[in-house]
Amino acid sequence: MELRAPESISFAQTSFCPGCGHGIVSRLIGEAMEEMGLTEKLLTVVDVACSSLHIDTWKFDTVIAAHGRPIATATGVKKIRKDNPVLAYLGDGAAYSIGIAETMHAALRNDNVVTIIINNGVFGMTGGQMAPTSLEGQKTTTSPKGRDTSKTGQPFDVVKVMGSLDIPYLARGSVSNLGDIRRTKKYIKKAFEKHMNNEGFCLVEILSPCPTNLGMAPVACSERIDGVVKEFFNTGEYIDKEGTK
């Protein structure tokens, strides 16, 4: 079988678990860059943990930032390399827990970076602890009886928190089925279009399976997203300002 992927995405051996969504998103970014003619210009900043594994499987100049700080680091890159597209790529633990200040203030300043946040509902690399996005009742290694929201608070919904901000683009996609994968790619491309038009902070959150830490088969894990996770985290475009600048 002939394998085809953008040249910026290599076929090097990866460390992603079988059924993980990171690889799909990586490819979507590669395809988007190829189609937009930005492959040789993209600068990326990734978080530690699973996000950082991209550095060896895509061929973009990349910084691995400190945990939770990729958006601040990406802002620094963009301020110096104004003609280059700059992507901050991180997980929900990084973006909404330790790095929530960096995430919020980049949005409040409307920093001109594209931010992609992988929401898989757990801390992945450290072995599946409760994340700000873990659903009510979800069992994790630090909520073994299921997340008790009376003790831990409600799951973090970026749309509720950032939906009213003066930013040009906010969308939530998913890589749990083919239709969503296609729509998510459109969201990614639209974010980069607005970014190249210097409109400001563009955020795409992507629901993604983590079969290893949820202890589920890959297909069942994707079905859980479609059946359960999307009930709480609705997908779609939430902010899409046309020609604001």
Add this chain to the structure above:
Amino acid sequence: MEYVLMKGNEALAEAAIRAGCRFYSGYPITPQTEILEYLSWRMDEIGGEFVQTESELGGINMMLGASAAGARVIGSSSGPGFSLFQEGISYLVAADLPAVLVDVMRYGNGLGDIGQSQGDYWQLTRGGGHGDYRTIVLAPNSVQENVDLTHLAFDLAEKYRHPVIIGSDAAIGQMMEKVALPEMEEHNIDKFDWSMKGCKKGEEQKKITNLLYYMDNYDEFLANKYKEMEENEQRWESMEVEDAEVVLVSYGISSRVCKEAVKVARSQGIKLGLIRPISLWPYPIKAFRELSASCKALMTVEMNILGQMVDDVILATGNKYPVHKYTTVKDVPETEVIIEKANKILSGEEV
């Protein structure tokens, strides 16, 4: 040479601009805030970038990005804020990235107070962040040195691809003195082969992260880097050390009082000398080779509670002499007290 009258913090900020620095990200904290305020309009004027961040964590990690993109970057803070810089400093070291960081030291632990002090010596010279690393630390004792050492700090940061710290203090930052400013320099962000530019087809991708992932001999590489710094970057000023019977060791604002004390003591026939470390790391151990057989003891004069520099003097002298301390913490040391203590040391009394 043309002189202007400037506040220490503002002179330091202007020196950074003139060294080609076009990026600052930081957070207000006394007594360094003038650096932030000055650069808020000056960066704009010169076409640079200034970001007031949500915290020092945001600031240092933004600097890391700008440095990875090839810019000359500076950040500044004071005690409590500088502690928050430490995560980023460790990351800058790991990724082999240059940056200049300023700690305008203030008094006390925790929140402490905004007054002058030299309490961050251990934090600055021992690392402070996680892992085992060192950074070059330069300690100015005048507004002019704020300017000169800032320029030097950028050169050294680039030479070693390593963060360099300027360990200033509230007195130096807040005082006004006449100062000669250097000419304006431009920095080319494309000049480094290692910085992020966009990966062209067929080119090798830039991976800016822990070097240890990609280097078989990382520990050896890093050890050699520090060895080279220790060999080449020791800086100090000596005064009347050759025949001194008591040698003072002091840096920053307190070293200026020591200079006065040496002059007054000599006029009274007391053989006092001074070694002023300009680089707090690498510690100027070479300076202590100038000690002669006449040296009976050394005394650090520093503004902290515990006498943080005493250990370094003992190490630098091979534990050959008694090392005393005169610590004033918040207040600037006094000439008369220095001389009184020197006299006591010479007559064998406890100080």
